[in-house]
Amino acid sequence: MAVPEITESYTGSVNRLTLGATSQSGGTRATTVVVGGAANVVYGGSDTQAGERPVIAIDVLDSRPNDWPEYLSEPYKDVLDSPAAWAKKCVDEFGAEIICLKFDGIHPEKGDKGADHAVSVTREVLEAVGVPLILWGCGNDEKDNQIMPKVSEAAKGENCLIGTVTEGNYKSLTAIALADGHNLITEAPLDINIGKQVNILAADMGFPLEKIVTFQDTGALGYGVEYSYSIQERQRLAALSGDKMMAMPVICDVGHEAWRAKEAKSEDAPDWGRADKRGPMWEAATAICLLQAGADILRMRHPKAISTVKDFINELW
Amino acid sequence: MALTGLEIFKLLPKSNCKKCGKPTCLAFAMALAQKKAKLEECPEASEEAKSALAEASAPPISLVKFGTGDNEVHIGQETVMFRHEEKFYNPTVIAVSISDKLADDALKERIDAVNSLQFERVGTHLQVGAVAVINDSGSPDTFASAAGTVKKASPLAMILVSESPDALGAATAKVADVRPLLASAASDTAEAVAKIGKENNCPVVAQADSVEGLAELTGKIKAAGVEEIVLSLKARSLKDELYGLSRIRAAALKKTFRPLGYPTVSFVLDGNGEAQAAKGISLICKYSSIVVVESVERHAILPMLTAVMNIFTDPQKPVQVEAKVYRVGEPGSDSPILMTTNFSLTYYTVESDAEASRVPCYILVVDTEGTSVLTAYSGDKLNEKIVAEAMKKNEVDGLVRHHKLIIPGYVAVMSGKLEEETGWEIAVGPRESSMLPKYLQEVA
Numbered sequence: 001m002a003v004p005e006i007t008e009s010y011t012g013s014v015n016r017l018t019l020g021a022t023s024q025s026g027g028t029r030a031t032t033v034v035v036g037g038a039a040n041v042v043y044g045g046s047d048t049q050a051g052e053r054p055v056i057a058i059d060v061l062d063s064r065p066n067d068w069p070e071y072l073s074e075p076y077k078d079v080l081d082s083p084a085a086w087a088k089k090c091v092d093e094f095g096a097e098i099i100c101l102k103f104d105g106i107h108p109e110k111g112d113k114g115a116d117h118a119v120s121v122t123r124e125v126l127e128a129v130g131v132p133l134i135l136w137g138c139g140n141d142e143k144d145n146q147i148m149p150k151v152s153e154a155a156k157g158e159n160c161l162i163g164t165v166t167e168g169n170y171k172s173l174t175a176i177a178l179a180d181g182h183n184l185i186t187e188a189p190l191d192i193n194i195g196k197q198v199n200i201l202a203a204d205m206g207f208p209l210e211k212i213v214t215f216q217d218t219g220a221l222g223y224g225v226e227y228s229y230s231i232q233e234r235q236r237l238a239a240l241s242g243d244k245m246m247a248m249p250v251i252c253d254v255g256h257e258a259w260r261a262k263e264a265k266s267e268d269a270p271d272w273g274r275a276d277k278r279g280p281m282w283e284a285a286t287a288i289c290l291l292q293a294g295a296d297i298l299r300m301r302h303p304k305a306i307s308t309v310k311d312f313i314n315e316l317w
Numbered sequence: 318m319a320l321t322g323l324e325i326f327k328l329l330p331k332s333n334c335k336k337c338g339k340p341t342c343l344a345f346a347m348a349l350a351q352k353k354a355k356l357e358e359c360p361e362a363s364e365e366a367k368s369a370l371a372e373a374s375a376p377p378i379s380l381v382k383f384g385t386g387d388n389e390v391h392i393g394q395e396t397v398m399f400r401h402e403e404k405f406y407n408p409t410v411i412a413v414s415i416s417d418k419l420a421d422d423a424l425k426e427r428i429d430a431v432n433s434l435q436f437e438r439v440g441t442h443l444q445v446g447a448v449a450v451i452n453d454s455g456s457p458d459t460f461a462s463a464a465g466t467v468k469k470a471s472p473l474a475m476i477l478v479s480e481s482p483d484a485l486g487a488a489t490a491k492v493a494d495v496r497p498l499l500a501s502a503a504s505d506t507a508e509a510v511a512k513i514g515k516e517n518n519c520p521v522v523a524q525a526d527s528v529e530g531l532a533e534l535t536g537k538i539k540a541a542g543v544e545e546i547v548l549s550l551k552a553r554s555l556k557d558e559l560y561g562l563s564r565i566r567a568a569a570l571k572k573t574f575r576p577l578g579y580p581t582v583s584f585v586l587d588g589n590g591e592a593q594a595a596k597g598i599s600l601i602c603k604y605s606s607i608v609v610v611e612s613v614e615r616h617a618i619l620p621m622l623t624a625v626m627n628i629f630t631d632p633q634k635p636v637q638v639e640a641k642v643y644r645v646g647e648p649g650s651d652s653p654i655l656m657t658t659n660f661s662l663t664y665y666t667v668e669s670d671a672e673a674s675r676v677p678c679y680i681l682v683v684d685t686e687g688t689s690v691l692t693a694y695s696g697d698k699l700n701e702k703i704v705a706e707a708m709k710k711n712e713v714d715g716l717v718r719h720h721k722l723i724i725p726g727y728v729a730v731m732s733g734k735l736e737e738e739t740g741w742e743i744a745v746g747p748r749e750s751s752m753l754p755k756y757l758q759e760v761a
């Protein structure tokens with residue numbers, strides 16, 4: 001029986017953006033990754049409108065994390081002190097297509113390390129792996145403004161994704177990312193209007209819209225994932241309706257958030273299932289949820305979670 | 318699709334007899350269209366008008382119920398494509414399969430395992446909603462006997478899964494009183510299965526390998542007298558199924574296409590627990606009313622149930638936790654006491670970070686109508702009077718000896734007034750909850 005055709009009057013699509021630069025484009029990356037491009041809602045219309053395959057960026061920390069649950073640090077136990085070896089392991093063993101270098105160690109209360117440290121870690125990781133990098137600050141405005149510009153400079157020409165800039169703190173990082181030819185992450189606290197506002201602020205400084213990726217504070221499964229979910233769906237619909245200030249690909253911080261959940265980290269909760277499997281499952285489940293709402297880049301941590309999500313992505317995109 | 322006033326007017330007698338209490342038929346038609354009147358108020362309406370109106374006012378995706386008593390499940394009645402538009406209505410039912418190849422002790426064990434898939438998390442009880450008995454054996458007798466055993470040993474709503482009308486008939490004869498969902502009728506078995514459904518008052522699953530095939534099949538089943546129908550798209554891949562489910566939902570909601578205006582069921586019976594959970598969650602988000610899985614691993618089932626809970630919450634209503642004093646670990650009279658708001662996201666973040674500190678403490682949750690710290694403060698839902706009131710109501714005086722309250726860094730400005738109001742010492746905690754572990758370890 002004929003089924004009525006569903007025709008949507010979408011006029012826009014999510015921007016396509018390339019991460020990484022090979023030697024031909026002035027960088028040293030062996031591979032590049034393209035994200036974004038969706039021209040419909042998730043599973044809407046036909047798969048030719050689905051855009052690029054969502055991609056997983058594996059987190060590497062600049063300094064040994066001291067608050068990771070044992071089941072999370074276990075797969076990385078031999079490399080936690082060496083970001084370069086850590087990144088290499090992610091690429092060689094866990095198939096990372098992007099490395100997200102997270103500078104927790106520069107935070108005043110998590111090590112307070114300086115620019116020299118951050119710059120040398122950046123250089124080492126660029127040297128150790130050929131995939132594109134995400135360079136992500138610590139969240140403390142003062143330290144980020146002091147150090148991330150130097151990190152940006154150290155990776156000049158590599159077409160990294162750098163962030164984050166917020167409504168209250170965007171000028172210095174936006175300017176340097178522009179100068180060094182990187183892509184930029186704009187951040188908002190689960191608020192679609194603020195998200196748009198930060199994009200406008202960056203654009204006002206001359207930052208190209210098609211080089212921006214948006215980040216709304218991610219909620220883990222069971223801890224507010226539905227807020228991130230609906231903001232992503234609304235952002236996708238805005239992009240499809242032609243709103244240029246909302247047409248950016250979306251990045252989610254899945255690993256960090258999922259592993260804060262009790263279901264992921266408590267060791268003595270047999271009712272919730274096996275402790276060694278719960279964490280990776282919670283991380284994968286959070287990622288899968290966000291994929292249904294149109295996530296383009298997922299920051300993840302546990303290799304088992306990553307492999308579950310990769311299998312899913314490969315089946316759907 | 319709802320009819321307009323004029324369309325309704327055409328169906329009325331146009332006699333303006335006023336028995337309905339309205340001056341004219343047209344006025345009554347307008348009232349009906351705005352749902353301010355009911356058709357029964359017009360004694361003159363023809364049967365034809367009644368059925369046309371009933372048809373037009375039926376929900377775009379119909380309600381289907383199966384199971385009985387406390388374990389009756391309701392599916393369907395969805396009205397939107399996206400949860401931010403309006404609350405998704407009937408939460409997806411997670412069902413677990415039981416093969417009829419299992420016998421005796423193995424069968425009992427499996428039933429127990431399914432029954433025990435109940436969880437407590439953040440003060441909410443979560444559980445799987447149905448069992449799906451699967452006719453792997455191919456034998457109607459074996460299937461019927463397994464269904465009988467499941468009925469005795471499990472209170473959960475039941476789905477009978479077989480391609481054979483004979484097997485469905487034999488099993489239904491044993492368990493019709495618990496109103497199982499019969500899965501499935503295909504195009505060549507539609508009449509036979511619909512007959513079993515009609516005679517036993519059981520809903521029927523229509524299964525086809527294309528959306529077009531499903532639209533055709535539901536017509537046949539409906540013509541055979543079964544109103545409660547569930548759609549099963551037997552796609553080649555998960556991808557085809559998810560795209561198909563989106564198409565079905567859009568056709569039902571945007572085009573009011575009745576042949577697809579039914580709830581849906583999906584089967585995820587292959588792969589390890591993690592893979593099943595991953596697929597299950599995508600189906601929960603994207604329009605399956607029932608997801609049948611094979612895994613009974615608790616770590617795989619809990620995230621699916623949690624996803625159902627999250628996706629089906631009301632987006633208009635901020636999720637709140639009860640405003641009271643919560644205990645993290647086993648705090649005593651010297652333990653720190655922190656204050657935060659009753660917006661669930663705020664509370665769980667604070668709770669999780671307090672827990673990470675391994676410092677036992679109290680968290681005083683103040684009712685700010687489900688808003689976060691900053692929003693509450695700027696909306697005057699969080700001020701010294703409200704906090705003082707909450708402290709009094711929860712008798713925090715009696716909890717701790719030290720009379721020192723830790724408030725969120727974002728509302729440092731209220732510490733002076735709060736000190737005056739309560740006579741307590743006010744300590745300003747960190748702005749970001751993630752800094753709590755360090756902070757607590759230092760103050761403790």
Ligand code: SF4
Pocket residue numbers: 329330331332333334335336337338339340341342343345346358359360361362
């Ligand atoms: S009772 Fe019926 S027929 Fe009479 S005026 Fe009202 S709508 Fe018209």
